[in-house]
Amino acid sequence: MASVLGRCAAVLAAGALLLGGAGPASADPDPDLVAVDAAGATPVDPAAAVPPVDDGRVESSPPATLKAPDNWVLKVSAKDETQRAIAPLTTAVSSREYEVGGTFNGAMSGPDESDPPHGTLEVGYQIGCGIDMSTSNGVSLAANAGVNASLGILGTDVVTPLPDGVLPNIGGNLGGAITIGLKPGIINIVPVSKKEFTGADPWVMVQGFRIKIDGCVGQSFIRSYAFLTRSTRVSDAILAYYGVTKVV
Incomplete structure (x- = not known):
């Protein structure tokens, strides 16, 4: 009988030790548990609920390359492009206004010549409208x-x-x-700069430039463009670059 009572006392002592050791650990929160509110729903983090602010940055298209018959190679590329829709000053729903920027580079290489190459580098933007009201009776x-x-x-x-x-x-x-006079979509071409140059590496940099069009209803699209022209006395080689289309 004494041995049985001894074994029971040992079991009770072991249980007390286990309960005593588990007590402090149970006070620490489990990192795998997610807190819930009184209704049982998971609360939403206010910081995560706010949508990210559009800083206007857009990805640039791969460089465009052209090899002319006289073995000259033309190249046009762009970097640091931005396109951001802003509220038009007219506050009209049919007006679109954008703030754009970017650096557009041209490069030419070819056989040695006595005179450096020359031509033009034109930079601008194309804006497409789903519905056009600018050329109708409105x-x-x-x-x-x-x-x-x-x-x-x-x-x-x-x-x-x-x-x-x-x-x-x-x-x-x-x-x-x-x-209401509506017409099918139209593409508006807005030139920003047309640089005449002499040399092999022309470039145009645009920053904080605002462009605006009217008579545009519905969804609109915008993309950059750059036209590099190398001119000689007997020829013109023209290379076109088009940026990534952004929906706004």
Whole structure:
């Protein structure tokens, strides 16, 4: 009997040690547990709920390259491009305004010549509109009015071939309509700079430049472009670069 009581006392002592050792550890939060509110839903982090601010940065397209028949190689590239939609000063829903920027580089290499190469480097933007109102009649009002006259004959209860009187009637009608002139989408080309140069490495840098178009309804798209032209007395070699299209 004594041995049984001893074994029970040992079991109780071991359980007390286990409970005593687990107590402090249970006070520490489990990193794998997610806190919930009183309704049982997971609370949303306010910082995570705020959408990121569009800083206007856009990815540039790969450089464009052209090899001319006289073995000259032309190259156009862009970097640090930005395109950010801003509120137009007119506050009209059919106006679009953007703040753009970027650095556009041209490069030419070829056989040795006595004179350095020369030409032009044009930089600008293309803006596409889903619906165009700039070349239509826009919103217009139409109305029509008319007058109708008639004569009525007054009779009596007694049958007689002669009328007892004549009653004139005058009626009118008035109608109106509102028409909105819409046309299929249009692409607006907005040149920013056309640089004439002499040398092999022309470049144009644009920063904080604002462009605006009117008569644009619906979704719009914008992309940059750069045209590099190498001119000689007998030829022109033209290379075009188009940036990544951004939906705004």
